Amino acid sequence: MTKSNITKLAGIVLLSIFMLLVPVFVKNDYYMLVINRLLINIVIVLGLNFITGLTGQMNLGTAGIFALGAYTSALLSKNLGISPWLGMLAAVCMGLLIGVGLGFPSLRIKGVYLSLTTIGFAEVVRLLCANLNDVTGGTQGLRQIPPFSVFGFKFNTQQSVYYLFLVIALIAFFIACRITYSKWGRVFKSLRDNVEAVEMCGVNIASVKIKAFTLAAVFGSIGGSMYAHYMGYMNPSTFNTDLSANFVIMLMVGGIGSVVGNVVGAVIVTALPEVLRFLGTYYQLVFATIIVLGAIFLPNGWGDGIRRLYRWIRKKCVGQKTQEGGAENE
Amino acid sequence: MPPSHRFGGEAYNDDPHVEKECKPMLAILIQLLVSGIALGFIYALVGIEYTLVWNSTGLLNFSHDKLITLGAYIFGGTLVLGLGLNSWLSVIIAMIVSGIVGALVASTIFNPLRNMRSTIFAVMGTIMLGRILYEATRLIWGPIPFTVPNWLTGNVIIHDISITKANLYICVVSIVVVACLQTFLTFTKTGKAMRCVAQNKKAAALMGINVSQNICITTGISSIICCIIGMLIIPLFNIDVNMASMIGLKGFSAGVIGGFGYMPGAILGGLIIGIVENLSVAVLPAVYKDVVSFVLLILFLLVRPGGILGKKA
Amino acid sequence: MSSLLQVSNITKRFQGLVAVNDLSLTMEHRTIHALIGPNGAGKTTTINLITGVTPLTSGEVQLDGKTISGLPTFQVARSGIGRTFQNIKVFPSMTLLENVMVGGHEIAPMGILKGLFNMRGAQKEEKLLKEKAEQILDYIGMYKWKDELMENLPYGRQKISELARALMTGPKLILLDEPAAGLNPSERSELVKVIMKVYEDGTDFFLIEHNMDVIMKISSKITVLNFGSKIAEGTPKEIQNNDEVIKAYLGRKYQAQSQN
Numbered sequence: 089m090t091k092s093n094i095t096k097l098a099g100i101v102l103l104s105i106f107m108l109l110v111p112v113f114v115k116n117d118y119y120m121l122v123i124n125r126l127l128i129n130i131v132i133v134l135g136l137n138f139i140t141g142l143t144g145q146m147n148l149g150t151a152g153i154f155a156l157g158a159y160t161s162a163l164l165s166k167n168l169g170i171s172p173w174l175g176m177l178a179a180v181c182m183g184l185l186i187g188v189g190l191g192f193p194s195l196r197i198k199g200v201y202l203s204l205t206t207i208g209f210a211e212v213v214r215l216l217c218a219n220l221n222d223v224t225g226g227t228q229g230l231r232q233i234p235p236f237s238v239f240g241f242k243f244n245t246q247q248s249v250y251y252l253f254l255v256i257a258l259i260a261f262f263i264a265c266r267i268t269y270s271k272w273g274r275v276f277k278s279l280r281d282n283v284e285a286v287e288m289c290g291v292n293i294a295s296v297k298i299k300a301f302t303l304a305a306v307f308g309s310i311g312g313s314m315y316a317h318y319m320g321y322m323n324p325s326t327f328n329t330d331l332s333a334n335f336v337i338m339l340m341v342g343g344i345g346s347v348v349g350n351v352v353g354a355v356i357v358t359a360l361p362e363v364l365r366f367l368g369t370y371y372q373l374v375f376a377t378i379i380v381l382g383a384i385f386l387p388n389g390w391g392d393g394i395r396r397l398y399r400w401i402r403k404k405c406v407g408q409k410t411q412e413g414g415a416e417n418e
Numbered sequence: 419m420p421p422s423h424r425f426g427g428e429a430y431n432d433d434p435h436v437e438k439e440c441k442p443m444l445a446i447l448i449q450l451l452v453s454g455i456a457l458g459f460i461y462a463l464v465g466i467e468y469t470l471v472w473n474s475t476g477l478l479n480f481s482h483d484k485l486i487t488l489g490a491y492i493f494g495g496t497l498v499l500g501l502g503l504n505s506w507l508s509v510i511i512a513m514i515v516s517g518i519v520g521a522l523v524a525s526t527i528f529n530p531l532r533n534m535r536s537t538i539f540a541v542m543g544t545i546m547l548g549r550i551l552y553e554a555t556r557l558i559w560g561p562i563p564f565t566v567p568n569w570l571t572g573n574v575i576i577h578d579i580s581i582t583k584a585n586l587y588i589c590v591v592s593i594v595v596v597a598c599l600q601t602f603l604t605f606t607k608t609g610k611a612m613r614c615v616a617q618n619k620k621a622a623a624l625m626g627i628n629v630s631q632n633i634c635i636t637t638g639i640s641s642i643i644c645c646i647i648g649m650l651i652i653p654l655f656n657i658d659v660n661m662a663s664m665i666g667l668k669g670f671s672a673g674v675i676g677g678f679g680y681m682p683g684a685i686l687g688g689l690i691i692g693i694v695e696n697l698s699v700a701v702l703p704a705v706y707k708d709v710v711s712f713v714l715l716i717l718f719l720l721v722r723p724g725g726i727l728g729k730k731a
Numbered sequence: 732m733s734s735l736l737q738v739s740n741i742t743k744r745f746q747g748l749v750a751v752n753d754l755s756l757t758m759e760h761r762t763i764h765a766l767i768g769p770n771g772a773g774k775t776t777t778i779n780l781i782t783g784v785t786p787l788t789s790g791e792v793q794l795d796g797k798t799i800s801g802l803p804t805f806q807v808a809r810s811g812i813g814r815t816f817q818n819i820k821v822f823p824s825m826t827l828l829e830n831v832m833v834g835g836h837e838i839a840p841m842g843i844l845k846g847l848f849n850m851r852g853a854q855k856e857e858k859l860l861k862e863k864a865e866q867i868l869d870y871i872g873m874y875k876w877k878d879e880l881m882e883n884l885p886y887g888r889q890k891i892s893e894l895a896r897a898l899m900t901g902p903k904l905i906l907l908d909e910p911a912a913g914l915n916p917s918e919r920s921e922l923v924k925v926i927m928k929v930y931e932d933g934t935d936f937f938l939i940e941h942n943m944d945v946i947m948k949i950s951s952k953i954t955v956l957n958f959g960s961k962i963a964e965g966t967p968k969e970i971q972n973n974d975e976v977i978k979a980y981l982g983r984k985y986q987a988q989s990q991n
Contacts, residue, residue, distance in 0.1 A: 146537055197719055200478045201678070203541060204670055205719045208712040211667065215712070219705040263847060270853060271836055271860060272843055274825070278833045281822035285893075288782065290808035290837040290900055299843060329667075333545045340542055369557060376549035383543045384530045 107254060111247040119362075120246035126358040127253035128314050133338045133350045134264040135307020140336060141345045142273060143300045144280030145194055149206030150335045152213040153305050155327035156182050157312025159217060159224060162233040162322065172236045176313040183309030187302025194301060195294050210332055217324035229323035236317050249318055256314065260307060264347050267303070276300050277345065337379055343389025352391055445579045450696045456585035457654075458692020459592035460647060464669025465676065465684025466599065467643040473616035473679055474636040475524075475532045477540050481548030482644060483666025485523075487659060488551055489516045489645030494566040494657045495559045505569060509649060513642050520641025521634040523547065528637060529630050556659050563658035570653045584653035591650060595643060596685065602639075612636050664708060671715035677725035686726060690714075733796035735760045735904060735935055741780055741790030741800075743773075743959075750776045752959040753790075758904075758952070763926075763936045765946045767970075768956035769980050774939040775817055777956070778906050781937075782814055783807045795903065809837060813897030817908040817939075819889050823882035827873065827892055830881055831864040834899030838863075867895050871925050887918035891925060898929065905929075907938035911945045923949060943981070947971070955980065 114120055132154060140147045160182045161175035193205050217224045224230060236243040236252060243249045267273055275296055278286050287293050316322055334357065342353025360378070364371040386393040464482065471479045479485075492515055497508035531543040572583045603609040614622040615632045623629050648662065655661045672691050677683025695710045702710070718725060736758040743751040751773040758764040766774050779785040781792050783804045792800040799807050808814075822830050839856045846853040868874045871891060876884060884892070890910065897905050910926070911919050923945055930936060930949075940946050946953065946967070953970045955963040957979045963970060970976055 140538065144536070144538075146541055148541070193716075193720055197723055199537060200541075201674070201719055201723055203478070204674060205716055207667065208671070208715045208719075212709055212712045212716070215706075215709045219703075219709075266847055266850075266853075267843060270846055270857060271832070271839055271841075272846070274829055274833055275836045277825060278822045278830075281824060282820045284784065284804075285816065285820035285822070285896075286833065286836075287804045288808050288814045289834045289896065290805050291833075292803075292805045303843075330549075333542065336538065336542055337546070340538060344536065344538065370553075373550060373553040373557065376546045376553060380527065380543055380546045380550065383534075383539045383546065384527070387534055387536070387539055 111250050117246050120250060122358065122362055124246065124249055124253055124318060126354060127250070127257045128311050128318070129335070129338065129354045129358055130257045130351055131260045131314065132308050132311035132335055133342075133354045134260050134347065135304040135311070136335050136339055137264065137304075137345065137347065137350050138267070138276060138300045138307075139304040141339050141350070142268065142276035142280065143297065145297070145300070146199065146203040146336075147190075147206050147301075147304065148203045148329065148332045148336065149190065149208075149210040150304075150308055151327040151329065151331040152206070152210030153183065153186055153308035154312040154315070154331070155210075155213050155217055155324070156186060157309025158316040158322055158327075159230070159312075160309070161313035162230055162316035163223065165234050165317070166230070166232065172234055172313070172317045175317070176310060179309040179313040180306055183306035184302055185305075186309070187305035188298055190305065191298030191301035194297055207329060207332070210327070210329065214324050214327050217327070224324070227324060229321060230316075231321050233316050233320050233322070235320065253314060253318070256310070260310070261347065261351065264307075264350070268345075268347050272296075272299070341379070341382060341390050343391045346389075346391070349389055349391050353389070356390065442578070445577075447697075447700065448579050449581065450699060451693065452581050452585055454693040454696030455689065456588040456692070457696065458689035459588050460651060460665060460688070461668050461672040461691050462685040462688025463592055463595060463643055463647050463650075464665055465672040465688050466596070466681055467640045467647070468669060469673055469679055469681055469684050470612075470636050470640040470643075471528070472673075474612060474633050475528050477528055477532055477544055478670075479528075479640070480541065480544040480666075481523075481551055482640075482669070483662035484548040484551035484555070485516070485520070485641050485644040486648040486651075486662035486665065488519065488555055489641075489648030490652055490657050490661065491555055491559050491648075492516065493645070493649050494564070494569075494652055498566050498569070499564070512649065513645050516645035517638040517642045520644075521638040523641070524634040524637035525630070529633060532633075552659060561659060563656040563661075565656045566652055570650070582653070584650075588650050591646065595646060599639070599643075608632075608635060668711045671711050673725075674715055674723075675718045675725055677727035678723075680725070680727055683725050683727040690726075733793070734758060735762075735795060736764075736781070736937065737793040737796075738777075738781065739791045739793070741777075741792065742788045743776055743780055743785065744788045749959050751780060751956075754956070754959070754961055756954050756961065756964065758935070758937060761935060762951040763930060763938065763949050765950035765953045766937070766939050766956060767941070767943075767946060767953060767980065768962075771958075772956040773959040774956055775908055776959075778814070778908055778937075778939065781807075781906065782812060808900065808902075811900075811903040813900060813902035813905040815890070815893040815897060815905070815907050815910060817912065819886070819893060821881050821889050821892060821896075824880070826878050826880055827884065827888075828861070828864055828868065828877040830892055831868060831895045831899060832860050834896035835860045835863060838900060864895075864899065867898050870928075871895050871898075872921075887914045887922075890914065891918075891922060894925065894929070898934070902934065904935050904937060907936055907940070909939055909941060911940055911942045919945065 110123065111120065114123065132150060136147060136150055139145050157179040161172065161179040164170055164178050165172045165175035190206065190209065194202055197205055218227050220226070243252050275286065275291055279293065279296060283293060338353040338357040339350060340353070341356050342349035342351070360375055361371060364374055367374055382390060464486075468479050468482050471477060489512060493508055493512035497503045497511055498505060503511070527543060527547055531540045534540050570584045570587050573580045574583060574586065603613055611622070611627045611632055612635065614625065614627055615629055615636070619629050622632075647665070651661065651665065668691055669688070672688035673684045674687065675690055676685065676687025691711045691714060694714065695707050698710045699707055734757045738754060738756045741751060741754050742749070754777065766777060768774055776785065780787055783800070783802055787800055790800065791798060794810055794812065797810065799810055802810070822833065825833075839860050841849070841853055841856055865874065865877065868877050871894065873888065873892065873895065876888065881889060881892070890913070894905070894907070894910070910922055914922060919942065926936060926949060938950070950967060953965065953967055954961055955970060955976050962979060963973045963976045965973070971981070
């Protein structure tokens, strides 16, 4: 075993111990809520990465996907009394449908047009959820959504939900890694750069794009289902364009296309408002300003910015050292 | 989480045509048509305002609804109610201030963003700019909605059809704005330069046009139009931080339906959306009014992405 | 046995403009066939028509006796045609090796789901793909740059890498759209060497080129286009002495050279 492998293994072990112990240290229910929401966000951003990060198709309709997943799962388990897990399965099917439904337009529509289409989709979903009073509960929202349960054990405390979501998020992370760093991730990325060339390699662009959309939609729907059964209550006004934008911000902050970056982005964007809470009413303003400055000055994500800073500092230090060394030699 | 009901349909509750019921069908239809045309002109102005920015910077300005709101707040909140100035003087000052804000935004945010490799940053940059404006507005003027008394109110009654003056003002002012803009673009040197930049930035730069400065001017003009829209819609919706959210999104639909990046297209698209969604009230339940324009948007994007007047798909 | 590429009476009209007019040509197995002509003669359009990028107005294209006209581009590619582009189309944000590996996406048959569950198989497939890409890079002499980002490579290298990418699918025929354009003389001679090497190992080429030195050196048959129509066809020698070709395209210089 090489040295770098050992450090890697040690890192993974430390990280897993840390993740397992989070509920032991965090006693505050509000912070556990934030952490659980973070895990949901991670799942959704990992999905969004396929379409917006790798394939480069600007999707501003994540809120619509999220909402459809949440409502499908919640309504089925609440009205038909089926298990939330089956609800989640139904949400996955819904994700497949959305993926194909949004993927087909993306074959003809590019760039900004696609952003507008996805916004339109999300708005239609939100308006329907708000206005189909008989089915969705309308603007009053949907109440008493049953929580997840396994063999009679109900996931109704923050801590138990944390472990459940941690498992789901880890599975999602694992799947995202496997796909991103396989030939599929490569072909997604190549679509972002040059479509004609990919097509000339015998790749069916249409099917690949739809696959990317479907992956995003399935991850998003699962996130929606998690949200619904976790919160127990939801309101259509949650699923607005701001929410879609938030997911893209997570992607952007973490560095587009990198799976670990997605997680980092989700952590930063979910945690930053909490960190900035001391600013009181100004925190949203400061938060938005930070993101804009980040977009302008750190176009490869904040992670890249930190890496560049680190490299720059190390270069300075190493440079000084070699200079000193040189001086000694003389 | 940001405040709820950002894009809620609640703002439409005080639409002028809702309460009239015991009128003949024709009169109601005509009233719906007039308010549809008026709203259509608003959408058309929104379409023009973001098309200007789109053509000159290649950025889709997702913060435009917040600029509209800002214009209304400057006019209503500070100048008329705060300082007690005369309405018409306030209109002029509000337009000037908005223009300056637009130019500032262009030079600090749009110019650096437009050269980004990935469109994601450009889009997110303007969305976050919108949030900054939103938060700034909320912090300066507070979250409670208000309105400007005696501003564009009253009705005109012809036979048994009553039309609000606000709708008439909207139509007249929109036509004047479009005419002024067209004259400006056709006959002034700056206007011609703006059209050059819209078509080919590199060639324009080689011909000695200062592209960055030109973008500032264009965004300034766009921001002035936003301010005009904001002042015009005060009687329709109250002054509120979310007053323009729906209008902003529907303005995008207007542009796409008419022909993206093409001003006559934006006007046509705006009128179509305004009329169709207002007349849809006669057929569908009123709550689906907002859905109509988005369904139209998606349909057009799928079937004819170039829009009605667009040249290429 | 049928010829490798059979283009019969293809025509392309862009609204009023006739870009390619009733063009027929036959390319035999084991040849390098060149298509030349002045700018705007319809050469790139012809390649786009063969690969299905632009739909035909009329006519038919056959590869090895099978009709490929009317198929979408990716199926044309799968039937055994590779291609490089006039203005390079590479994936600048990926490494050279990844660029070449994208070319092999279709030869690895595993789908997303199968790849997720059959981890061992997916790894094996990925390894095979990588080995093949490395082999090809070695073959064309670019192995040492395999981990460079594409955008950091010089233009000439990027251009040759397109050929490597096309080779990944193991095509019978590769269409080269102005492979030598923008290359300096040493890169150009290296390109000719690579093309000849690939040709000798069994892949045929159909190329468009403006550089007559390259054309005359490597091609076995030349078709000349002008205003979308074929004006001459023959061996390099015949073309050099064809009056019409000289008038339309070559000029006096090449005739003089061939007489010397």
